Amino acid sequence: MARVVIGVDPHKRSATIEIINHREKPVGKGRFGTDRDGYRAMLAAGRQHTDRIWAVEGCSGIGRHVAQRLVTDGETVLDVPAKLSARARVFATGQGRKTDPVDAHSVAVAALRTEGLREVTVDDTTVALRLLVDRRELLGRTRTETVSRLHHLLLELVPGGAKKFLSTQQARALLNTVRPRDVVGKTRRWLASELIHELAVIDKKIKIADAELTELVKTTGSTLQELTGIGPSGSARLLGDIGDISRFTSRGHFASWNGTAPIDASSGDQNRHRLSRAGNRRINRVLHIMAVVQLRRDTEGRRYYRRKLAEGKTTMEAMRALKRRLSDVVYRQMAADAKRLRTGPGGHVGATLQSSAADPNPMIGTSEKSLPGPAEPTLEHRFSASLDTEGCQMSTSSAQSLRRIAKNAGRDSS
Numbered sequence: 323m324a325r326v327v328i329g330v331d332p333h334k335r336s337a338t339i340e341i342i343n344h345r346e347k348p349v350g351k352g353r354f355g356t357d358r359d360g361y362r363a364m365l366a367a368g369r370q371h372t373d374r375i376w377a378v379e380g381c382s383g384i385g386r387h388v389a390q391r392l393v394t395d396g397e398t399v400l401d402v403p404a405k406l407s408a409r410a411r412v413f414a415t416g417q418g419r420k421t422d423p424v425d426a427h428s429v430a431v432a433a434l435r436t437e438g439l440r441e442v443t444v445d446d447t448t449v450a451l452r453l454l455v456d457r458r459e460l461l462g463r464t465r466t467e468t469v470s471r472l473h474h475l476l477l478e479l480v481p482g483g484a485k486k487f488l489s490t491q492q493a494r495a496l497l498n499t500v501r502p503r504d505v506v507g508k509t510r511r512w513l514a515s516e517l518i519h520e521l522a523v524i525d526k527k528i529k530i531a532d533a534e535l536t537e538l539v540k541t542t543g544s545t546l547q548e549l550t551g552i553g554p555s556g557s558a559r560l561l562g563d564i565g566d567i568s569r570f571t572s573r574g575h576f577a578s579w580n581g582t583a584p585i586d587a588s589s590g591d592q593n594r595h596r597l598s599r600a601g602n603r604r605i606n607r608v609l610h611i612m613a614v615v616q617l618r619r620d621t622e623g624r625r626y627y628r629r630k631l632a633e634g635k636t637t638m639e640a641m642r643a644l645k646r647r648l649s650d651v652v653y654r655q656m657a658a659d660a661k662r663l664r665t666g667p668g669g670h671v672g673a674t675l676q677s678s679a680a681d682p683n684p685m686i687g688t689s690e691k692s693l694p695g696p697a698e699p700t701l702e703h704r705f706s707a708s709l710d711t712e713g714c715q716m717s718t719s720s721a722q723s724l725r726r727i728a729k730n731a732g733r734d735s736s
Contacts, residue, residue: 325344410431
């Protein structure tokens with residue numbers, strides 16, 4: 323930890339800071355504007371201390387604009403979650419009184435006491451993916467609303483209305499068959515014609531957004547789209563919201579974060595689990611769409627789902643179990659991509675590129691467990707590890723010879 327920690331309580335037009343040393347003693351404070359002059363004054367106040375770290379509350383929300391400016395100027399910035407600083411404030415004061423100076427002090431104390439806080443980096447491709455996929459989802463919702471309004475008008479103009487899934491060409495052809503003569507009918511037809519024009523514009527924007535997402539996802543080197551049920555929007559959402567997959571220590575940690583890890587709902591002699599409503603709901607939605615697509619096709623996911631139904635699971639329990647498996651599949655795929663991108667084209671990925679929800683280990687029978695972990699080390703691996711850790715003083719050729727012996731011994735024993 324640095325010699326001083328600068329806690330920042332950010333707002334839209336102002337930022338309050340407090341500087342504390344390693345003993346939590348305040349050595350400076352101030353309130354600055356977030357405009358150009360105010361930011362420069364805040365940066366100058368912080369740079370009076372050579373060994374420093376900035377701690378900003380909510381770097382993924384209201385504190386993003388301050389944190390990104392600091393990182394761009396070469397400062398080290400830690401992201402302090404709002405819940406963490408709130409706990410520090412309550413423990414320090416004994417009550418929940420909240421002011422900007424108190425918040426800044428709580429942010430600094432939380433950063434000083436807490437290990438493993440995320441260090442903020444300059445916005446990269448993942449931020450661009452998140453922005454584009456947000457726009458794509460907004461266009462999708464706008465199209466749904468427009469089609470709903472169009473259906474309402476066509477129901478008054480055409481007996482029986484139009485079919486549920488309506489394209490621009492179909493709506494225009496259907497509207498051309500209507501020639502109302504009264505004022506109300508003409509007004510409805512004119513409004514329907516305007517909605518059809520808006521629908522055509524939205525469809526064009528959606529097509530452009532999909533092309534941009536596809537191109538940007540390709541530049542990341544991700545292979546998520548090779549999984550059944552994940553398209554450009556799904557892969558962009560996964561890459562944009564997750565970022566670095568290595569921040570999750572295990573598949574179970576990732577499943578708990580995205581809300582697919584089951585919650586124990588047992589009572590008495592009945593042992594059961596239910597679907598979690600917590601976690602990142604955007605990622606959970608991507609996994610749900612992935613599960614639905616796998617159920618519509620002849621995939622391992624559908625076979626796994628049917629096996630769970632045959633075991634007596636309800637449809638919701640079977641779907642929850644499938645989503646839990648698919649969470650592991652996505653985790654392995656992203657971890658393999660990260661490893662491949664780190665090691666280069668010649669690196670060993672060590673994971674399959676096929677989407678599968680089946681459990682390769684027949685000993686794992688319940689839907690609540692994760693997929694099995696890595697295999698136990700073989701004789702060759704154990705012997706090689708002992709050569710590396712015991713510090714034996716031998717030549718390179720001797721070590722290679724011993725490794726070849728261990729490899730042959732492993733083959734003979736198998």
